[in-house]
Amino acid sequence: xxxxxxxxxxxxxxxxxxxxxxxxxxxxxxxxxxxxxxxxxxxxxxxxxxxxxx
Amino acid sequence: xxxxxxxxxxxxxxxxxxxxxxxxxxxxxxxxxxxxxxxxxxxxxxxxxxxxxxxxxxxxxxxxxxxxxxxxxxxxxxxxxxxxxxxxxxxxxxxxxxxxxxxxxxxxxxxxxxxxxxxxxxxxxxxxxxxxxxxxxxxxxxxxxxxxxxxxxxxxxxxxx
Numbered sequence: 341x342x343x344x345x346x347x348x349x350x351x352x353x354x355x356x357x358x359x360x361x362x363x364x365x366x367x368x369x370x371x372x373x374x375x376x377x378x379x380x381x382x383x384x385x386x387x388x389x390x391x392x393x394x
Numbered sequence: 395x396x397x398x399x400x401x402x403x404x405x406x407x408x409x410x411x412x413x414x415x416x417x418x419x420x421x422x423x424x425x426x427x428x429x430x431x432x433x434x435x436x437x438x439x440x441x442x443x444x445x446x447x448x449x450x451x452x453x454x455x456x457x458x459x460x461x462x463x464x465x466x467x468x469x470x471x472x473x474x475x476x477x478x479x480x481x482x483x484x485x486x487x488x489x490x491x492x493x494x495x496x497x498x499x500x501x502x503x504x505x506x507x508x509x510x511x512x513x514x515x516x517x518x519x520x521x522x523x524x525x526x527x528x529x530x531x532x533x534x535x536x537x538x539x540x541x542x543x544x545x546x547x548x549x550x551x552x553x554x555x
Contacts, residue, residue, distance in 0.1 A: 391503030
């Protein structure tokens with residue numbers, strides 16, 4: 341799907357919200373209750389769903 | 395639906411996460427901080443409209459019928475949330491954001507440029523970025539709640555699903 345840029349480069353975003361989202365990702369990754377293979381499969385499925393190439 | 399049905403989403407998150415381990419409690423604390431930041435970073439009115447719309451679409455009755463204090467949105471308007479395309483109580487900014495929220499829930503990867511541009515017209519670049527992040531927080535809470543309602547809460551009566 342072709343898209344144009346939706347935000348200007350360097351667009352400022354709310355620092356507290358950006359930090360909080362990063363903290364959720366970090367604390368979730370630190371959980372060790374699910375095996376790494378399952379975790380990676382779920383991560384890739386979510387990335388595909390969100391069309392995220394990162 | 396199990397015993398979680400009568401609880402606020404914050405209470406469900408507490409029950410599922412804080413009692414398991416320190417690591418889960420850390421996730422819970424981070425989710426709470428993100429929730430607070432989401433409401434501070436964008437218009438509470440717009441986020442409340444979108445929260446209730448997302449909850450309605452996903453079938454989360456507890457979230458659809460709850461009301462966030464201090465948003466300035468009339469409860470009757472939220473009761474009529476699915477009528478936003480033609481109900482005169484919703485203005486152009488409301489409509490742009492609700493259209494974005496609906497498309498995001500249905501298929502986020504196919505969200506088109508025009509839908510994003512409509513929100514940017516009303517909120518600006520930074521406003522669009524913060525709105526999208528806040529939507530993510532709200533939708534994540536609702537989806538987690540729905541999963542935990544189904545999987546973890548003991549049924550209230552035999553045969554209750």
